Amino acid sequence: METLIIAELLFDLLLSGSLLFLAYKTLTCKELFQAIVFFIVFGLLLSVTWGRLGAYDVAMAEVVIGAGLTGALLLSTFMQLNKINNKLDEEKKQ
């Protein structure tokens, strides 16, 4: 019983620590693309957390909307921004 509680506590600490770490990385890492990938992983871990907290409905919504769709939207915006920047660079060279 004791070990189970300790294992649970360890799991909680690990999960919450990695959530904070991922959030920190998302907001401070240099590359924008990296930040988006970190954010998607953050969303996935967050949905694990919802599962741990017993909110399975939220976990499901988070994994599809929070991580998947938001990630897809962010990535496609990133591609668009890159395309715009490339075009501008070409125009500048000419």
Add this chain to the structure above:
Amino acid sequence: MSTLFVYAIVGIGLFSIGLYALIMQKHLLRKLLAINIMGSGVFLLFVSLSMRSVTGVLTDPVPSAMVITGIVVAISATALALGLMIKIARKSAKAELCNLDQE
């Protein structure tokens, strides 16, 4: 004291980190990520506190429902912001908030 308070504190931590990045970061996409992380922090606090001294099965469904509402609102706002951002990048060549007041 329940270990579940840990998640509530993490929620506030996410909110604070997000707030810091929202103020300090320049790039709009980064600001948007910061807002999303702040939102996740609030949601985490909302759900984790409803687990206090409840015996497993009987979790409080009201915060869960509110958080689902919040997640849908968050993705709507994110999508609108991204649309705006692309438009701004088209018009002004970079997706940063430039200081238009100090002309």
Add this chain to the structure above:
Amino acid sequence: MIEVFLILLPFFGGILSFIIPKFNKVIGLGTFVLTLFFVFGLGLQLLDKGSYYHFIGGWDAPLGINLYVDGLSLVMLGLTSVMGLSLSIYAKKYFICKQSLWFWTIWLFMIAGLNALFLSQDIFNFYVTLELIGLSSVALTALSDTKEALTGAMRYLLITLLGSLFYLLGVALLYHGFGSVDIVILSKKIESIPVAWAALGLMSIGLLLKSALFPFHFWLPLAHSSAPAPISAILSAVIIKASLYIQLRLWSSLFIPLGADLYFEVLFAFFGSLAVIWGSIKALVQTRLKMLIAYSTVAQVGYLFIAFSLALGGISIAWSALVYLILSHALAKSAMFLVAGNLLHFHGHDRIIDLDRIAQRLPLSTTAFALAGVSIIGLPLSGGFIGKWFLLEASITKSNWVITCTILLGGLLATGYVFKVLGFTFTKTAFSQETKNISLSMELIPLSLAIMAIALGFFATPLFSLMEIGNPFFIIRVQP
């Protein structure tokens, strides 16, 4: 039962104009006329029955969501529908074809969100309506499609989301502290424990961000000045008051048992006075008309919070001053923004010094601007005068001379910036400018709004008796 139609009708109109874009103007205007009728009906019912609740879904408060109608919500609903109708008539001519394709749907949804907010009694429901209003006003601001407007809209979006998140964090704390999201139940259960104080602080920060009180006003001028004219008008007239309305509701029931009003009285008075002075001075030095009007809004928000502070100090006349200032500012400021929109359309720019003989060429618009200016300054017989008079009376009762001086100084500065604009309307510029024709309805709408702002001064007594239905501010009055 009438009150729910104020929410359902604009939604219905919005969807209909989305599905049948061909008739969107007719659908939009029709919806607004109908909504105005329903507000009339609601007013008659209130006079008959007094304030009442509507249990949505038949579930009472802790589980379900309650709507509540009293004099305060009636006044705000009336303001929204009057503004909605007149701005729609203006917008019908203002927007070009491509913009108006999506305008009506978003516009109607925004009005539905506002009506839902003014009827709500549930702090989580407030959050959802705030998001609905915020997103739709951002989308509408971005409609003018210039670089300034897009940047302004983006900044506005970030700020409004940030404000909502602060507010939502407060809601979460209150829910977990006291087990409800209904204002009435919460106000019975609330005690002075740390959670309540944290929630109070967080919700206040969030709502102050949205209503742009002085240190948080930085996003307002750009967004309000670069939006299309009818949108600038509704942003200044109603949207920033929506978050103020939530604060009124929270303070007149929920936060009073905490005994926090003493601190917030000082806080609101301090930042309100700073806002009046800073906003007025910034307005004086602006070179563009819409920017000037937007900074004037910053100053007027300051007046609202001074009134709020005096009201928290237990002076009951300050409540009347607050509601009166909200109404007269809404009407006058929207008239000003619409005139600015006319000038922008007429000249293609809104530089104040290059206004070329506007007084002769657009006499109706100039008159509207002058009348609205009279109300903003607070000259006698106008709506703004009544509001400021009550405010002065309250500050003298409180013998708070700093506030009295600020109000008078703000009036002087307002005179300065209004006459600065009016002076340039008579002069001829050195170079000739191309002009475009303006349709008559675009001139008549601001004129009638400005006349309404003046006429408010004559209908003080019936308006106050309407506002008193259900005694929305009773809790504070009971306090010694």
Add this chain to the structure above:
Amino acid sequence: MTRFFVVIVVSLLFIGVSYAILSLPQQAQGLSQAVYTEMGKSGVSNPVTAVLMNFRAYDTLLEMAVLFVALIGVYSLSYIKKEANLRLQSSVLQRLGGILVPFLLLLSVYLLWVGAHASGGAFQAGSMVSASAILMFLSGWKFSLFPQHTFVRLLLSLSLIVFLFIAILTLYMSKELLLLPVKEASYFIFILEAAATVSIGITLFNLFVAIFSQQKEKK
């Protein structure tokens, strides 16, 4: 300097709110008791669905409106050609799409159906629909769901229409907004959820397409 100031403000906020939370009473103050006693009258046995679709259905109506406004806002910002021609040319994705899409669609139907008594429901199912549509779109299957078609516009606003229709119906029957009669509540909720699934799915997909294939406006 600003950085220092911001750090101090943010950490004060963190400490203050954490203190407030740690001083909360151990006993939860939630509404679970109230929800579970009224569950029998709600027509479903999943408490979260009961809250979303019955007790606080009005919030859900407003939330659908928020999603809808976001979509219209993105439309008003962007210029989309009738045929978006940007697709990822990837054989892996195509193969993957072929396997995943039927599976995902089946899963979303299951989620919709199971939402009444277990975890799941309209939001999860709807987002699943949009995910599969996005996969299909990216793997190059040609289908258009653009708002130029009246049918698509109808589908997009389907959930709001159904919500408003049920609102009017309940007003007519009982003078209370969205009061679902106890016996028929489960049918009402199923209709609401099915409509919401369709609308959410198509709305989210269209949001993605609008942002993915935003074009430069042609004068």
